[in-house]
Amino acid sequence: MLLSFKYKLRPNQQQSQKLIQWLDMLRANYNWCLRDRIDGWHQQFICGDYCDLRTQVEITPLTCGITKGTQLANPWKEGGGKAQKEGYKDTSPKRSASLMQDANLQELKEARPWYQSIDIGVLQSIPARVNESFNKFFKGAGFPKFKRRHDFKSFSYKPGRIKIKGNKVYLPKIGWLRFYNSRVIPEGFEIKTVTIRQKVDGWYISVRIENKDIPRFPVIPDSEIKTITGCDMGLGKLVYLSDGSAIDNPRFATHKKAKRLMRIRQRRVSRKQKGSKNRSKAQLRVSKLHNKIQQRRESYQWDVANRIIKRSDAVVVEDLQIQNMMKRCKPVKSESGRFLPNGQSAKRGLNSSIADASWYALTQKLEYLAVKSGKKLYRVNPRHTSQTCSKCKHIDKDSRNGEKFICTNCGHIDDANLQAARNVKVKAIETYKLNIVKKIKSKMVRRDSSKPVQLNLFEVELYERSSVNTLPLKGKRRVGENPQGKQLSLWDI
Ligand SMILES: [Zn+2]
Numbered sequence: 001m002l003l004s005f006k007y008k009l010r011p012n013q014q015q016s017q018k019l020i021q022w023l024d025m026l027r028a029n030y031n032w033c034l035r036d037r038i039d040g041w042h043q044q045f046i047c048g049d050y051c052d053l054r055t056q057v058e059i060t061p062l063t064c065g066i067t068k069g070t071q072l073a074n075p076w077k078e079g080g081g082k083a084q085k086e087g088y089k090d091t092s093p094k095r096s097a098s099l100m101q102d103a104n105l106q107e108l109k110e111a112r113p114w115y116q117s118i119d120i121g122v123l124q125s126i127p128a129r130v131n132e133s134f135n136k137f138f139k140g141a142g143f144p145k146f147k148r149r150h151d152f153k154s155f156s157y158k159p160g161r162i163k164i165k166g167n168k169v170y171l172p173k174i175g176w177l178r179f180y181n182s183r184v185i186p187e188g189f190e191i192k193t194v195t196i197r198q199k200v201d202g203w204y205i206s207v208r209i210e211n212k213d214i215p216r217f218p219v220i221p222d223s224e225i226k227t228i229t230g231c232d233m234g235l236g237k238l239v240y241l242s243d244g245s246a247i248d249n250p251r252f253a254t255h256k257k258a259k260r261l262m263r264i265r266q267r268r269v270s271r272k273q274k275g276s277k278n279r280s281k282a283q284l285r286v287s288k289l290h291n292k293i294q295q296r297r298e299s300y301q302w303d304v305a306n307r308i309i310k311r312s313d314a315v316v317v318e319d320l321q322i323q324n325m326m327k328r329c330k331p332v333k334s335e336s337g338r339f340l341p342n343g344q345s346a347k348r349g350l351n352s353s354i355a356d357a358s359w360y361a362l363t364q365k366l367e368y369l370a371v372k373s374g375k376k377l378y379r380v381n382p383r384h385t386s387q388t389c390s391k392c393k394h395i396d397k398d399s400r401n402g403e404k405f406i407c408t409n410c411g412h413i414d415d416a417n418l419q420a421a422r423n424v425k426v427k428a429i430e431t432y433k434l435n436i437v438k439k440i441k442s443k444m445v446r447r448d449s450s451k452p453v454q455l456n457l458f459e460v461e462l463y464e465r466s467s468v469n470t471l472p473l474k475g476k477r478r479v480g481e482n483p484q485g486k487q488l489s490l491w492d493i
Helices: 013-044 097-103 105-111 113-117 120-138 256-270 277-311 344-357 359-372 416-432
Strands: 002-010 154-157 163-165 168-171 175-180 190-199 202-210 228-233 237-241 246-248 314-318 376-380 404-406 413-415
Touching: 013 097, 013 113, 013 120, 013 154, 013 190, 097 105, 097 120, 105 113, 105 120, 120 154, 228 277, 228 416, 237 277, 237 416, 246 277, 256 277, 277 314, 277 359, 314 359, 314 416, 344 359, 359 376, 376 416, 404 416, 413 416
Parallel strands: 228 314, 314 376
Antiparallel strands: 002 175, 002 202, 154 190, 163 168, 168 175, 190 202, 228 237, 237 246, 404 413
8 A cells, every 4th residue: 555644844954954955956957957858859850850760860769769869978778787687678778868867977976076965866866857757748748847946846765765763754965854743654664755845834745655565445346336426516615416415615715805815915025126035025925825725725625525435435526627617718809800808807707716626636636535445436528417407318508597407398496506416427327337226215104103193282101100219310409318308209300
């Protein structure tokens, strides 16, 4: 089982200065590696053609020139390390770009001795990180970007490098750091990769721990799913569930109070002189508020996700394209070429509400919890879920009127959002062919007698008491004996 625990670090002043220094140096190295890869690609990109066979560029393998592009010398693996081990099959005699950059770290340390103060594992993770971002690019993500100080905030140690003892953690080349030991690492777990991250309110450490003896929960097969909950994400309420309940949306960033506070703090930034210390102080206050809002949202979403997952064997959500939902309205032009109002100003408010609800993050949490507890999360196409009548399956845009849903075909009346949640559930059952047990609503039946008996309004069942002593010894007045020897009546108690 692989888990991830997060703690807040308590570095002293020297240590936090060192951490900041490391970040700067690592960032410089990251940018250098990225520049090297880009230049390498441009050199192989001859006459607008990057097919190696046609351009006949030397020392490039027959694979894509982009992945392997770097300007560093010595692209061949020299027998050593893993290659010498028995049974290890090396598929390519050539080093990949990230391996070449990795080998080049030796020279970097000689040229810039201050890099020796960084742990080697951390330094080696940088070319790997550049490589990873290129791999993502080849799979369809954006082109890797050069990192600036604000978007390079973390570095990681390789497995088995750090030690934890009580409320102290040992980071190689930095030393023992104190941290808030908010949750104990369970016994038998091994510490894997450790990431140090700088946030507005300090440094954090996230520890990945693994215990191979504990198996992951087996995922429940489709045939065994008995109960299922459909979810429809919304703004008025955060989640509408198919059983008719809904979960509140606290609007952490867009409720009136938060918006006002944010506006005030941002105004304070804008009125300070550019580049001044006061401005950066004010800016810090803005980012602290952002951080606080985000932390609140995170914690709330974990709570919500837990509540939803616990309900049933499986959960269904809509596969929303949130990026498309948050697109700007298309500009409208009149015949004379002037721009007409296109409703963007109203859309802006909606967009910020959508961003605040962060449905995607909630879905991710649902997915994580589902895997962790051996349950299942289904995604269905959101098409027509809010326009279909759950009774007669009639699809009509006009059926929905704001919060209300009135079917134009059969006249079925329902809450529009709850209706949609029910449709999502039905859609999942149909697309994945699930066998859901239907709940039979039991009628209220008198249990105490076979025939209903009407009790007289004034008829009260009385229990006879033989003597005072058998009365329950309860209440202060019953404690001790009766001094006058007076017989207590039932009402004296
Ligand atoms: Zn209908």
